[in-house]
Amino acid sequence: MRLLVLSVGEGISGQYVPDHHGLAPVSEEAVAANRSSVREILGATAGATVQFACDAELLDGCYENAVTLMWRDAGALATILCLTATALGLTSVILGRTGEAIVSAAGLPQAFRGAGAVLIGKPRSEVVS
Numbered sequence: 001m002r003l004l005v006l007s008v009g010e011g012i013s014g015q016y017v018p019d020h021h022g023l024a025p026v027s028e029e030a031v032a033a034n035r036s037s038v039r040e041i042l043g044a045t046a047g048a049t050v051q052f053a054c055d056a057e058l059l060d061g062c063y064e065n066a067v068t069l070m071w072r073d074a075g076a077l078a079t080i081l082c083l084t085a086t087a088l089g090l091t092s093v094i095l096g097r098t099g100e101a102i103v104s105a106a107g108l109p110q111a112f113r114g115a116g117a118v119l120i121g122k123p124r125s126e127v128v129s
Contacts, residue, residue: 001073001115004051004106006034008044008119015106030106037102038119041095047121049095050081053103057111074115081118092120 003016004026013031014023034049052074059066078094085092099114 001077002053002055002108002112004030004034004049004053004102006031006049006051006102008035008038008049008121009046011048013048015108026106030102033102033105034099034117037097037099038095041097042093042119044119044121047091047119049117049119051099051102051106051117052077052115053099053106053108053112054115055109055111056113070113070115078116078118081120085118085120089123090120091123092118094118 005014005016005023007013014026017024038044038049054070059070063069082092095117099117103112103114
């Protein structure tokens, strides 16, 4: 599973590189596609999206019925991100999208499929009643 960290407002965006624990550049097209998607789904204008991208060919080469493994792993990852955000006093929401267009715009190899996303942000300073 590869992770794209995409700012919804102002902020740093990139593809997570585990060997360096940092972010490699990602296309502005992917950032813009994410912003548009998040605004359409939630109306949010701030925060950062963690977009999941899975190498379907790699999984298919290793497992039977690999797509079920991809969705299980994506669900587990989304859950852990949301729990961690809560523990840190942040907010999070699992986005109801695969993110295929965003993964494609990011320039990942064609074998990569969007496998869901989580938006993480700061809590609102006031409670809306």
